[in-house]
Amino acid sequence: MKKIIVLLLLIGFISCQEKEIITTVSGTIKGTNAKEIELEGINFSKKIPLQSNGTFSDTLDLPYEGMYYLILTDEKSFYVYLEKGFQLQLETKADDFINSMSYTGIGKDENNYLIQKNKLIESKYGDQSNFENVMKIYSDEEQVFLKNIETLKKNMLExxxxxxxxxxxxxxxxxxxxxxxxxxxxxxxxxxxxxxxxxxxxxxxxxxxxxxxxxxxxxxxxxxxxxxxxxxxxxxxxxxxxxxxxxxxxxxxxxxxxxxxxxxxxxxxxxxxxxxxxxxxxxxxxxxxxxxxxxxxxxxxxxxxxxxxxxxxxxLVKGSPSPTFDYENINGGKTSLESLKGKFVYIDVWATWCGPCIGEIPALKEVEKEYHGKNIEFVSISIDDKKDHEKWKKMVAEKELKGIQLFADNDWKSDFVKKYAIDGIPRFILIDTEGKIVNADAPRPSDAKLKELLKEVGL
Structure with missing residues (x-):
């Protein structure tokens, strides 16, 4: 009996020991005003507070062992490899987030290798968070491209x-x-x-x-x-x-x-x-x-x-009251949907970085010209990030965009965008003279069906 009790105690002790495998990530990010960093993975996201001096520390309950992303901002993020039992310490600078990274502690070798692997790519093509540098990889002709990729693969394996x-x-x-x-x-x-x-x-x-x-x-x-x-x-x-x-x-x-x-x-x-x-x-x-x-x-x-x-x-069915907006007008002040009541409103939700949006501009100009003087307003709502406000104003001027040009207050998270469930642009919407939805996903200006729709409503 004593042997059985001792055996059970031993099994219990081993089980407890297994449960005590601790995974931690800590370190210092110098020169940041951020309040937190985020660890993101498959079906996983955790915010880790940053102290005023840039230090952080947290114990992790990993849902899986593998690659995650450590995110300071959208422009400053890098993958990190984690296994149960890792005790990683990170040192880096906010103004050079990836290149100044270095790890110590359990798991340092794997993660320092990942930094060096990234530097191999950047040594040839530059910072890969820059789209122009990404395009350098693909700009060469086919055989040169394949040779470069084979060389890169060889260097990574080495x-x-x-x-x-x-x-x-x-x-x-x-x-x-x-x-x-x-x-x-x-x-x-x-x-x-x-x-x-x-x-x-x-x-x-x-x-x-x-x-x-x-x-x-x-x-x-x-x-x-x-x-x-x-x-x-x-x-x-x-x-x-x-x-x-x-x-x-x-x-x-x-x-x-x-x-x-x-x-x-x-x-x-x-x-x-x-x-x-x-x-x-x-x-x-x-x-x-x-x-x-x-x-x-x-x-x-x-x-x-x-x-x-x-x-x-x-x-968002036909005849329902439309969600409203009240956004900055490029000519000064704000313009609301309510202020346009009495006219049909054709809305273009777009952004300066959106290729298909830019591609619709010539057709939109033609439609605006054809329906000039009729009972319809053409409204373009930019959902550019606030940091690109000047870029928006510059593009409106350079492309001589007509109609009512507005700038949404919170990009994709703007209330109008969310209430129309917009998750892809360009998006076109037609609203009637009473502020009710005619078509919440209206035809694009380049689509002949738009004029058919406008004819149906009496324009």
């Missing part, structure tokens, strides 16, 4: 091999990540190179290496470790949904078919997020789409946001 990392699991997954990173670059080459040479119809040669639609999208361990893998399979998933038009299958139908082949709940849940744009005012089966998204998603934040969008869309 950097990994020569590191002091003893973590065999990390080494195995990182070797796979390097291969996938190269494949991700190859997958993105055609559209990015086409953009660089101003040829949207550009296609690679038949021998150009790329991932097929049958690429393994069910590798959960790689998904947790590799952001490249997450990006790659997300792109393949969207290609499956949208690349080949089908009369009997919608993009949502094709997405659901693919999801049903994936056994990993985490991957299935993340890929589901690519389908949320199918739940829109043009969709005939909005209830079915909502149920499908809820079926596969295990992300509570996404589920709450999607439910809110669904409930908002259901309210």
């Amino acid at each position: 950097k990994l091999t020569s590191s002091s990392i003893k973590n065999e699991r990390f080494i195995k997954n990182e070797k796979k990540e390097i291969e996938i990173l190269a494949l991700k670059y190859q997958e993105q080459y055609a559209p990015y190179h086409g953009y660089a040479i101003n040829n949207k119809d550009f296609k690679t040669s038949d021998t150009f290496p790329k991932a097929g639609d049958d690429f393994d999208m069910n590798d959960e361990e790689t998904f947790k470790h590799s952001y490249s893998y997450r990006t790659l399979i997300g792109g393949i998933f969207q290609r499956i949904m949208y690349s080949t038009p089908s009369e009997d299958k919608t993009p949502f139908d094709k997405g659901m078919e693919k999801l049903n082949t994936i056994t990993s709940k985490i991957i299935r849940s993340e890929l589901t997020k690519n389908m949320v744009y199918e739940m829109n005012l043009s969709a005939k089966n909005i209830d079915e789409i909502y149920k499908g998204l809820m079926k596969h998603s295990i992300d509570s934040v996404f589920n709450n946001e999607t439910t809110l969008k669904y409930e908002t869309l259901k309210k």
